Amino acid sequence: MTDCGSFEKPELVCPAGTPAALRTAVDAGADAVYCGLANETNARNFAGLNFSAQALEQSIVYAHQRNAKVLMAVNSFATAPRTSLWHDAVDIAANAGADAVIVADIGVAAYVAANHPDLRLHLSVQAGASSPEAIRYYCKEFGVRRVVLPRILTVGEISAIHREIPCEIEAFVFGNIGMMSEGRCSLTNYAAGISTNMHGVCSPASAVRYVGNSDGSTSAELGPFDIDCYSAQQPTGYPTICKGRYTTPDRSEPYYAFEEPISLNLSSLLPDLMRAGVTALKIEGRQRSRSYVHMVVSAYRRAIDDISAGLQPDLTGLAALTEGGKETQGAFKTKKWR
Amino acid sequence: MSNTHFESLHDQRSFIAQTLPGLFGRVIAPLPLFPIQPVLLRIVREVTKNRPELFERLGPHVRSTFIIEVNELPFILRLCPDPERPELTAHRRSDSISHDAKISGPFAPLFDVMDGRADSDALFFSRDITISGNTEAAVCLRSALDDLDGSIVEDLMTMRGPLYAPLRFALSHLRRPHTGPII
């Protein structure tokens, strides 16, 4: 913690899966919006989402006119022999006037550093840089200015890392949390032949099927594997392997072997995060609707402004937006989560 | 928007949601569906004419066929969002119609998705709305609707002609107030 509990007002970084969502986020008070191109170069390569080069350019103009930044995610892993696709994405971001690129891949980071030395470089959560040593390496080699920390650290650990690294910290405060270390998960590729790292998508809709069973339940399948099964009235989230239910030899009743369908909501930890030295607070959800973006961004905008003004924030409305209506403070509150 | 006859917005919405299919049902139950077909065709033509950006988001699924099944209605809708030959037709529930994806659910959440005012992502996957068949096609349709400035409902409310007066009236009462997106 800093000396007298004081802190700089953090930047609110918000998701946009479509130009409409970007405008919604900017209008709702986002300081920065992050987005990606409609191809394999970013980690939310979902069908029907994301930006063309032209839409990106127009969106950046819209954001800049309203004093908001646009951070472009080029955060999947450039895969030979398709490497140039990622280089092109970086060039598009630079030409369109993006305020930063968010990258995970060493090769892409090296490309940015060599070809766009003035373009601000952020290290994506997909890089999985979870120790000061790893973060310092990226800062030294590529001039990384900000690291997006994995969602596995406690606030105390974030504070400790802050003291040991030369760059800014961006931390997730709201939204979906995957259980696997980001950038190190091939589960989707195992089941469906589409790689999260190489194709930028986890649990792609093209491989998801809902199948009705004779007992009234519904199975969610990814490829040939039934990764969950819901009774008629059970609330659920989008089916992913790490939020599915399975049995083990000791547990014949299917259970959430990795994590329940649950969303991160750190609203009550915001003052602690700010004191821990976090420069930017990030909301997850490029795949979510603009209605969701509007609600979450507005609520966090008010909360940050209230806390910065010494007022008690009101964040009661956010629970309804969490996955399956359930929320968690994940790893941030206590190590017991692990 | 006036809602003086109703205790709450919810009452109003559910009243209309119940009345609409009732009206439709009474008029068409024993009869062929043809009276509403021209209205549907005009709707889908209007939308495709004014909203070319929809097709961009649909990507490969512009040629897909969607079945939309509103629980309260006595018929189902079949949508082919092909920009060259858009089709929206009504069919008996007993008809078996080949399709790529089927989207079904109660009237209210489906309407909100169409109106761009709901957290459609959550509705799709919390199973308030259920999807079957090609999940990707359904997700693309959702993304396409979500990326529109304004919404399809807004477009339909500006359709002119006496034939559309009842539609305009119904839509204006079904919409949620303009205080911003609501979940």
Added chain:
Amino acid sequence: MKGHDLTIGPVLFHWTADKKRDFWFRIADEAPVDAAYIGEVVCSKRTPFFDRHLEEVALRLVSGGKKVVWSTIAEVVSKLDRNVVGSVCSLDDAEIEVNDASALGSVSGRPHRIGQYMNVYNEGTIRHLARNGANHFCLPAELPLATIQELSSAAKLCGASTEVQVFGRVSLALSARCYHARAHGRTKDNCLFVCENDSDGMALETHSGKPFLSINGIQTLSDRYLGLSSEIRSLCQAGVSALRLSPHSFDMVEIASAYRKLVDGEIEADELNKMLDGIGVPQPFMNGFVHGQPGYERVSGLPGH
């Protein structure tokens, strides 16, 4: 294919110290492999159990004619994780395999290897890491052949070599959370080393009873065993110089011998599969990744480009 190296990867599972020591002694004395990777890769909490045996294991392997490589922890979060990485990197003269970016700074400028947990997907990454001192890359398990070929060519240009896993369950994900502990209602901090009970991983099945995954502490592995056989010729032609066998509690000496025969051209792929079946390795093997197909699949024919 003669001349290609066969290696034994790090032991991923929490075997008792005795079992693990005996395993490495037997590999040292009997297995026809060229290199062995020792050290804990999955969980730093396990390291105190085997630390005292590492030196004798290394010496025995060297006297058995094997090159010894020290692998680092793949997921580095806690103080203990960081200390374990630091102590491996401080070993003078040891050849180190880096499995997380945490170790890259400390091995900078010194020859070292890059392990399969590092995200190496393109030529730029190869070039950067080679400049940092990397001279050998064990590539990620999910790569298709076309990518393996490109990376092997890029490595060659940098004077480095490549290695690919050909046998054993495949690591699919890492986490900060321990799923072994979770399955037993515990947390990582009070796990009581329950992962020791499952010497090849804990099976996860789907609702319908389909075998799916295998849990090893913070690591999620495939349920199926990778068993590349007919693909090996293509891998070698693509420029791969070493083939990794990931240890399981089956007779790894016999498995290594069978693979040695295949690599040396003494037996065909079909015969290898029969031998592995005879040893008791569960079939069907997975081989999808190298074919550019879903990883779990068993694809027949040769991988395309």
